[in-house]
Amino acid sequence: MSAIRVRDVRTVFGTKVVHDGLNLTINDGEIYGLLGPSGCGKTTLLREMVMLEEFDDGSIDILGHNVRNIKEKDAQKLRREWGVLFQSGALFSSLSIRDNIALSLVEYTDLSAAMIEEVVQFKISLVGLKSSDADLFPSQISGGMNKKAGLARALCMDPKLLFLDEPTSGLDPISAREFDELILKLRSLLGLTIVMVSHDLESIYDTVDKVAIIDEKKIVYEGTIADVKSSKNQFVQTFFK
Amino acid sequence: MQTILHFTQSDSFLSLDFSGELTLYSITQLERQMMQKDVSGVKTIELNLISVSFIDTAAAIFLVKMEEFFSGKGVKCSLVCENQTLLSTLELVKMQRIITKLETQSQLKKSSFLEKKLKDINTYLSGFVSFVAFLGKLFVAKMLYLKSFKNIRFKEIAYEINESGIKALGIVALTSFLIGLVVAYQSAFQLKTYGANIYIVDMLGISILRELAPLITAIVIAGRSGSAFTAQIGAMKITQELDAMKTMGFNPFSYLVLPRIIALMIALPILIFVADIMAMIGGMIVANIDLGISTDLFLDRFREVIAAKNFFIGIIKGPFFAFLIASIAIYRGLGVKDDTQSIGFHTTKSVVESIFAVIVCDAAFSIALTNLGI
Numbered sequence: 001m002s003a004i005r006v007r008d009v010r011t012v013f014g015t016k017v018v019h020d021g022l023n024l025t026i027n028d029g030e031i032y033g034l035l036g037p038s039g040c041g042k043t044t045l046l047r048e049m050v051m052l053e054e055f056d057d058g059s060i061d062i063l064g065h066n067v068r069n070i071k072e073k074d075a076q077k078l079r080r081e082w083g084v085l086f087q088s089g090a091l092f093s094s095l096s097i098r099d100n101i102a103l104s105l106v107e108y109t110d111l112s113a114a115m116i117e118e119v120v121q122f123k124i125s126l127v128g129l130k131s132s133d134a135d136l137f138p139s140q141i142s143g144g145m146n147k148k149a150g151l152a153r154a155l156c157m158d159p160k161l162l163f164l165d166e167p168t169s170g171l172d173p174i175s176a177r178e179f180d181e182l183i184l185k186l187r188s189l190l191g192l193t194i195v196m197v198s199h200d201l202e203s204i205y206d207t208v209d210k211v212a213i214i215d216e217k218k219i220v221y222e223g224t225i226a227d228v229k230s231s232k233n234q235f236v237q238t239f240f241k
Numbered sequence: 242m243q244t245i246l247h248f249t250q251s252d253s254f255l256s257l258d259f260s261g262e263l264t265l266y267s268i269t270q271l272e273r274q275m276m277q278k279d280v281s282g283v284k285t286i287e288l289n290l291i292s293v294s295f296i297d298t299a300a301a302i303f304l305v306k307m308e309e310f311f312s313g314k315g316v317k318c319s320l321v322c323e324n325q326t327l328l329s330t331l332e333l334v335k336m337q338r339i340i341t342k343l344e345t346q347s348q349l350k351k352s353s354f355l356e357k358k359l360k361d362i363n364t365y366l367s368g369f370v371s372f373v374a375f376l377g378k379l380f381v382a383k384m385l386y387l388k389s390f391k392n393i394r395f396k397e398i399a400y401e402i403n404e405s406g407i408k409a410l411g412i413v414a415l416t417s418f419l420i421g422l423v424v425a426y427q428s429a430f431q432l433k434t435y436g437a438n439i440y441i442v443d444m445l446g447i448s449i450l451r452e453l454a455p456l457i458t459a460i461v462i463a464g465r466s467g468s469a470f471t472a473q474i475g476a477m478k479i480t481q482e483l484d485a486m487k488t489m490g491f492n493p494f495s496y497l498v499l500p501r502i503i504a505l506m507i508a509l510p511i512l513i514f515v516a517d518i519m520a521m522i523g524g525m526i527v528a529n530i531d532l533g534i535s536t537d538l539f540l541d542r543f544r545e546v547i548a549a550k551n552f553f554i555g556i557i558k559g560p561f562f563a564f565l566i567a568s569i570a571i572y573r574g575l576g577v578k579d580d581t582q583s584i585g586f587h588t589t590k591s592v593v594e595s596i597f598a599v600i601v602c603d604a605a606f607s608i609a610l611t612n613l614g615i
Contacts, residue, residue: 080490084489091485103491
């Protein structure tokens with residue numbers, strides 16, 4: 001079954017056409033990479049999928065809901081079924097790491113405080129943070145920890161879908177490889193469907209099942225990473241040489 | 242190494258022989274030398290770079306420009322150079338110049354005065370329309386928010402009341418005390434000449450309770466808490482915290498916007514009440530010292546002539562002013578773009594616009610209430 005279906009999406013910013021007739025399908029349990037030259041609209045597409053940005057034409061179905069004319073109630077339900085990791089982590093600066101991770105649990109569930117603490121501690125160790133880090137504030141931690149904490153927050157409701165915006169950018173190579181392993185581990189443990197925007201070749205080769213390459217407003221290649229060199233697109237030829 | 246320029250002229254042929262290193266440090270000197278040279282009657286110019294050892298991009302641009310300049314004058318101009326590195330530098334500069342020229346040509350579409358003005362008007366109108374859209378969103382959020390009692394975020398509201406209300410008590414009290422003092426002092430001087438000393442109570446009572454205290458409080462709060470709202474929300478927008486909230490299903494309107502608006506609407510009337518007291522104390526002190534009106538006499542007269550309605554009118558204005566200040570501040574905060582300059586710009590706008598809105602609102606109150614005979 002397909003978790004995400006994007007059909008004929010067209011996006012226009014002012015006079016600039018970003019996407020024109022963009023199609024892609026992401027199946028359940030896949031790790032799907034979005035690639036392309038900078039400015040091609042990868043992040044915009046990701047933002048459209050999570051309902052942060054509106055598109056001008058076409059449709060995007062996420063877990064069976066059309067996000068274009070979705071009811072507020074369904075949208076709220078959908079938001080609990082996905083996790084989003086932003087490029088900069090986007091942790092709430094007024095809350096500690098613990099409270100950042102616990103926020104959705106506190107707001108959406110009726111778990112006891114002790115239970116929430118258990119869940120938070122599990123997610124913290126799952127992403128490779130130390131339990132003593134929980135009391136720190138976002139301004140007190142490094143960029144790598146920031147991303148890990150962001151991932152823990154994205155995972156706190158055990159989502160079916162995970163959106164990652166350049167998860168390994170700004171990380172040192174060792175942390176980046178750890179992050180890749182973590183993503184693979186999470187997929188096998190929790191059966192997640194993961195959509196990620198990335199520029200990190202190694203990370204793409206290690207983790208991604210399928211890639212879509214966006215260039216000149218369209219998908220120019222969609223398929224496995226092994227066959228990608230068959231594409232004649234100039235960006236693909238330079239990027240995967 | 243210095244650059245040396247020699248001129249070799251024979252009839253209509255001029256050769257410029259450069260030697261040494263051509264860098265951005267030597268351009269001015271070369272230019273000066275060129276200016277002094279009389280080139281009238283010259284038909285062919287040769288730029289001889291054979292004995293040049295190095296050329297940087299600035300010097301390359303200078304040479305290319307010189308070539309263009311002479312060609313434009315109808316003089317045949319040619320470059321003589323054998324060094325491959327120099328040639329490739331010159332080639333690179335020429336290529337880039339062509340590209341930038343093409344770009345500037347396509348951009349050079351001069352807009353007329355009318356077009357500019359209409360664009361400005363359009364920007365203002367769309368700004369106003371988007372503020373109306375913001376108010377609409379706010380209304381919908383409020384409806385959803387107040388649907389159930391447990392939706393109301395008392396903790397956030399209490400926190401905001403403390404931040405923007407209680408913590409502002411000191412500055413509001415001090416400002417209004419001084420305003421009371423100054424108004425009383427100035428009018429005492431006038432009243433004394435007519436021997437109408439006791440009327441200072443009427444004057445202060447009505448002007449402070451009805452107009453001055455609400456206005457001064459609103460202006461202080463717009464500068465203090467309004468700007469804080471804009472900056473806080475703007476910073477959250479830049480760090481993508483607002484996006485993160487939205488994707489997690491926390492509507493920023495009910496988590497950030499409404500608690501702030503409600504908190505300010507509760508806090509402002511209280512602050513106005515404090516401002517009333519402080520300003521009257523200020524006036525009372527001046528009346529005592531300057532006009533010899535004792536505190537007892539002042540309070541007796543106050544009770545006699547100042548109707549309670551004056552006080553209530555002042556207090557009632559509070560929630561209205563608070564709504565304007567908070568909603569403009571938050572609207573501006575949400576409008577912040579992804580750069581740091583934008584926060585400063587929007588904070589300034591937020592304070593100026595909210596003070597203006599408060600004064601307009603006060604004028605509307607004044608006219609409406611006077612016409613209603615209140």
